[in-house]
Amino acid sequence: MTPTRRALVTTLALTAALTTTPTAQAADTPQHPWYFDTYRIEDVWEHTTGEGITVAVIDSGVDPTLPELQGQVLDGTDLTASPQGAHADTDGHGTDMAALIAGTGEGSGIQGLAPGVKILPIRMTLGGVSLGGTERFGEGIIHAIESGAKVINISQGGTIPEDELSEAIALAARHDVLIFAGTGNEGERTNHLAAPASLPGVVGVGAVNSSGERSPYSTYGPQVSLAAPGDDVPGHCGDISGPACIRDEGGTSSATALASASAALIWAQHPDWTKNQVLRVMLNTAERPDDQRRDDYTGYGIVRPDRVVLDGEGDPGDPDSPPIFRDWEAELRPPATPSPTPEATPGPDAGANPAPDAEPAATSDDASPLPWLLGAGAAVLVAGSVGWLLWRRRA
Template identity: 75%
Template sequence: MTPTRRALATTLALTALLATAPTTAQAAGTPQHPWYFDTLRVDDIWEHTKGEGITVAVIDSGVDLTLPELQGQVLDGTDLTASPQGAHVDTDGHGTDMAALIAGTGEGQGIQGLAPEAQVLPIRVTNGGMTTELPARWAAAIEYAVESGAQVINISQASPHDDPTRQAMAAALATAARNDVLIFAGSGNDGEGLNNPSAPNSLEGVVSVGAVDRTGEHIPYSTYGPQVTLAAPGNDVPGHCDGLSGPACVREEGGTSSATALASASAALIWSQHPDWTKNQVLRVMLNTAERSDDQRRDDYTGYGIVRPDRVIVDGEGDPGDPDSPPIFRDWEAGLVPPATPEPTPETTPDDSAEPAPGPEAEAAATSDDGSPLPWILGGTAAVVLVGLTGWLLLRRRA
């Protein structure tokens, strides 16, 4: 362990008394009270906010709203898969677990989420496994989430990153940025393999989230690199170990999927407490209040640090700064071309000395020559990005 990582581990251990305190059933972690609730002082956070007024879009395998902890928490959503069955169908279970980590109520001994009064907008893009159409579906899903009023988008998925992916998602990511929407995506679970960058987490406009354990240490499977922006707990996190029909459990080994859901929930809590803030301000305070080592420098393993929404909500820390200034992706956002808008029709000033009104031929010509460009179409990228996309692999760690 490096001195930097040792310092961070010591800080978190002292904060939560997790490494040395005698364990009890609750301190050891349960689906209703996972270990990070103590670290993040969740009970204190909930005295201020539980995420009310915030919608988090979960782009994943669907969300099963019949689970007790998700009843009343899930909106209608949409299914973008090749054979749609509905956004509330989840044969894989992954999307449902992510939704529960964000907004679960703990009812019926189910998963207790970090922001239990936030609403989940389910957008089904896969039922697990491989698909050649994932980037196009991500793009359509982001556009749908923006149009549906989501403030936060959670993508606990990853695939190889190449130029077709960037092209497929460029317009959708620009749409989200223009509409003040935050996007979080898992950094991937390839840290022990080739550690190749993946999408969408390494694309401009997406906050990449890595995974740490209960000591604050980077988990080896968590993909690392310059794209990592923040980190959150990835192991010993609630889920369903035997499928959605079984009871909730605590998974000893999870993934950056879970870390991403907890980062999204943290943003929802902060935004709920400060509804007048922009995405730039929410992200800025998340960055400058994140738990990090004493040298306060960013690294490729946890980015700017581990999310600490309690510091913002309970302690009032963090300077939101300029609402219009992005804390990251500045050059990218500055270069975004605004969508085209119709040019105004020139107005004429009444003049008593003007010539007589034009005849029928001239009037017909005037009214048929609009001069305004076609409106900007949000879904315009979906049809052109499917050509040539092969071999997409969904990289998700299953406990």
């Protein structure tokens, strides 16, 4: 283990130990998983539960009849080739993601990180296969935007042409909507980059374990912006008709759901903030060594919504200035005035994205580094990959 990685592990472990009190519920239950102590979640809920925020879950559907999801799930839509309704979920993956975000813990069910959130289910997949065709995935994002979702959770990915998603992702940016997507579970094998996490405008989320280390399966690379707990997270044993349990390996699916829930907690407390401000404070308060801005394994660090909600950390900054993807977003709107001089012609080796040191670093008011992800390799999809996969790992 490298010194910087060891520092991250120690910092997160110490934080968990210091925030656990003798009166806290026993950890490692579906109603109180280990990260609740790290996130001081009971204190956070005194300030925000995610109320007023809708999170769209683009997945296999969401079953609203589970005790922990009753009253939490909106109508949604089914975009599969043979629609059964957004509340049909024979796979269970989408329901588990919704519960990690907004579950109430009722009936010994899963307690979500943001139980005040409303879930908008958008059914697209079954058993890891896109049933509506990948070309309809953009329709799911557009439906989420039109339905008033502030956060879109995509705990899956695959080989999909960039142009099938780029327009929908751009529309989300224009409408002040955050998109979080799992980077994938190929870290121990091919480490394929997969859309939509690999595309500009989407916040790629990796997975860590309870020690704060990257989970070995978590796909790594330039698309990773943040990380969140992916192991020892709640789910349902067997199918969703089974009891809630703690699963050893949840995957980047679970990590994405917890990142989405974290954004909802922050946004509910600061409803006047833009997506740029919510994401900026998430990046600047993420758990990471002080001397490290980002790496390809956990991005800018592990999400820490409690630091924003309870400690008031993180400078939201300019509401109109994106903390990452700023070049990409600048291309979405025409320049105010034409450039006074023609741009230099790039050399033969110049790519679509500048090198990481091609733009100046910025800092927040407290001098903490403000990260800029330039998206190098963002649109790269590995030839030979097949299908659209739910980022599931079940022990």
